[in-house]
Amino acid sequence: xxxxxxxxxxxxxxxxxxxxxxxxxxxxxxxxxxxxxxxxxxxxxxxxxxxxxxxxxxxxxxxxxxxxxxxxxxxxxxxxxxxxxxxxxxxxxxxxxxxxxxxxxxxxxxxxxxxxxxxxxxxxxxxxxxxxxxxxxxxxxxxxxxxxxxxxxxxxxxxxxxxxxxxxxxxxxxxxxxxxxxxxxxxxxxxxxxxxxxxxxxxxxxxxxxxxxxxxxxxxxxxxxxxxxxxxxxxxxxxxxxxxxxxxxxxxxxxxxxxxxxxxxxxxxxxxxxxxxxxxxxxxx
Amino acid sequence: xxxxxxxxxxxxxxxxxxxxxxxxxxxxxxxxxxxxxxxxxxxxxxxxxxxxxxxxxxxxxxxxxxxxxxxxxxxxxxxxxxxxxxxxxxxxxxxxxxxxxxxxxxxxxxxxxxxxxxxxxxxxxxxxxxxxxxxxxxxxxxxxxxxxxxxxxxxxxxxxxxxxxxxxxxxxxxxxxxxxxxxxxxxxxxxxxxxxxxxxxxxxxxxxxxxxxxxxxxxxxxxxxxxxxxxxxxxxxxxxxxxxxxxxxxxxxxxxxxxxxxxxxxxxxxxxxxxxxxxxxxxxxxxxx
Numbered sequence: 401x402x403x404x405x406x407x408x409x410x411x412x413x414x415x416x417x418x419x420x421x422x423x424x425x426x427x428x429x430x431x432x433x434x435x436x437x438x439x440x441x442x443x444x445x446x447x448x449x450x451x452x453x454x455x456x457x458x459x460x461x462x463x464x465x466x467x468x469x470x471x472x473x474x475x476x477x478x479x480x481x482x483x484x485x486x487x488x489x490x491x492x493x494x495x496x497x498x499x500x501x502x503x504x505x506x507x508x509x510x511x512x513x514x515x516x517x518x519x520x521x522x523x524x525x526x527x528x529x530x531x532x533x534x535x536x537x538x539x540x541x542x543x544x545x546x547x548x549x550x551x552x553x554x555x556x557x558x559x560x561x562x563x564x565x566x567x568x569x570x571x572x573x574x575x576x577x578x579x580x581x582x583x584x585x586x587x588x589x590x591x592x593x594x595x596x597x598x599x600x601x602x603x604x605x606x607x608x609x610x611x612x613x614x615x616x617x618x619x620x621x622x623x624x625x626x627x628x629x630x631x632x633x634x635x636x637x638x639x640x641x642x643x644x645x646x647x648x649x650x651x652x653x654x655x656x657x658x659x660x661x662x663x664x665x666x667x668x669x670x671x672x673x674x675x676x677x678x679x680x681x682x683x684x685x
Numbered sequence: 686x687x688x689x690x691x692x693x694x695x696x697x698x699x700x701x702x703x704x705x706x707x708x709x710x711x712x713x714x715x716x717x718x719x720x721x722x723x724x725x726x727x728x729x730x731x732x733x734x735x736x737x738x739x740x741x742x743x744x745x746x747x748x749x750x751x752x753x754x755x756x757x758x759x760x761x762x763x764x765x766x767x768x769x770x771x772x773x774x775x776x777x778x779x780x781x782x783x784x785x786x787x788x789x790x791x792x793x794x795x796x797x798x799x800x801x802x803x804x805x806x807x808x809x810x811x812x813x814x815x816x817x818x819x820x821x822x823x824x825x826x827x828x829x830x831x832x833x834x835x836x837x838x839x840x841x842x843x844x845x846x847x848x849x850x851x852x853x854x855x856x857x858x859x860x861x862x863x864x865x866x867x868x869x870x871x872x873x874x875x876x877x878x879x880x881x882x883x884x885x886x887x888x889x890x891x892x893x894x895x896x897x898x899x900x901x902x903x904x905x906x907x908x909x910x911x912x913x914x915x916x917x918x919x920x921x922x923x924x925x926x927x928x929x930x931x932x933x934x935x936x937x938x939x940x941x942x943x944x945x946x947x948x949x950x951x952x953x954x955x956x957x958x959x960x961x962x963x964x965x966x967x968x969x970x971x972x973x974x
């Protein structure tokens with residue numbers, strides 16, 4: 401597919417995209433620059449971005465700062481987020497794939513109603529659940545434990561996963577089922593041995609979608625994880641902007657850069673999957 | 686897959702149903718009940734002080750609630766319009782512009798979407814804060830975030846910065862399934878670019894525009910992180926949105942711990958969610974997906 405374009409159009413499109421790239425990248429480059437410069441002032445840089453005096457010191461100081469004032473280490477903060485994210489996504493996808501298989505391969509009364517109810521629930525805003533969940537999790541003795549956020553995160557992960565997986569399962573040719581029946585496989589065996597392995601692309605899309613949603617969640621984590629040591633990345637980092645501590649700009653920048661690194665690495669590795677996963681979840685949803 | 690008649694595939698759907706009942710439907714129900722009570726969050730007997738509709742009456746008379754409501758509406762409307770326009774525009778530019786490294790460009794423009802809103806707010810806060818980048822470059826002394834009116838618009842601006850790339854990706858995906866021969870035929874007939882976009886491309890994208898708008902509206906009614914980090918709803922509640930007001934009422938250390946009233950404040954969010962859920966459901970059923 402080759403699209404024709406005039407010279408004017410060629411120049412216009414390039415200028416627009418160049419402007420957009422500047423708008424998107426400027427804050428990113430600026431905060432990275434802050435983290436590497438001595439002093440945070442405009443005067444400490446050329447063209448706002450290039451540090452006049454380059455230093456790594458902000459990074460080592462930010463390690464000390466986090467430890468001393470926020471009562472946690474970077475390692476522990478990442479560990480908390482990874483633990484919460486992996487467990488939530490894992491369980492959400494396992495139970496969602498079973499449900500999606502049920503929806504894809506059985507007829508039963510009220511099926512579409514139940515299905516709609518499940519996938520439409522992604523619209524329920526977390527703030528409606530905040531107080532009741534706090535009470536419920538408190539009754540269960542789970543506030544200030546990882547489970548306090550894991551359980552709601554699993555629930556939030558269900559609608560989008562059921563949606564993506566059911567759509568995928570329904571496209572699997574029925575000959576596969578017939579063939580496996582000849583081999584004497586029951587439904588469950590067929591699901592685990594045949595359906596799941598060929599559904600890797602759909603499962604990957606779910607993982608990407610849930611990863612962003614879970615890793616970046618803030619409100620519930622802020623309220624349910626009061627203990628510094630078990631807080632996730634957003635809750636910990638949010639404190640440096642809270643005004644309770646006076647933080648030199650360089651350290652502030654370094655803390656932001658460090659806490660963003662894991663997401664950026666995941667993004668760089670799975671770039672294509674990100675865009676595909678996000679579109680799949682949204683277009684179908 | 687061949688569908689099998691079965692009574693109910695209970696063992697497949699049970700875990701999902703259980704999670705929903707316990708962590709979704711029960712809390713929603715509980716929140717509605719709580720909105721009829723006064724409770725300070727400490728008294729072990731939650732349901733001691735039944736006040737019927739008093740919380741609702743207070744809500745209607747509560748100036749701060751209406752401020753938060755107005756700000757939320759400002760935020761939702763501005764983000765829906767601007768994010769969609771920018772997203773559509775960029776998707777067109779990238780799709781029709783024959784960019785050699787289109788994939789990389791799309792990834793860069795999409796990039797802010799993957800960041801935590803907390804991180805994004807922290808960065809922009811340093812730009813807008815009184816001794817921040819903007820005032821320093823422009824030699825100004827404006828309290829962008831602390832002013833009476835600007836706060837919510839800056840919050841909306843930052844949200845637009847973060848999410849326009851997301852809308853672009855959705856529209857780009859939509860354009861990829863466009864039948865390009867239609868566009869070429871129109872070109873041969875002498876139609877100009879604006880005409881083609883208005884008569885062929887936009888009508889084709891209407892379903893995507895609808896979905897992107899619903900997603901943005903729902904996201905807008907949830908907004909919390911940006912406000913919490915950048916303005917804390919201040920000064921004097923001027924930049925408060927529904928969720929940040931609810932948080933201040935219920936869990937904030939400086940707030941009044943009015944749990945029952947906070948539950949009433951978010952009933953409105955629940956109502957909006959139900960309205961959009963039913964619109965979305967209608968679209969789903971008419972399209973027979």
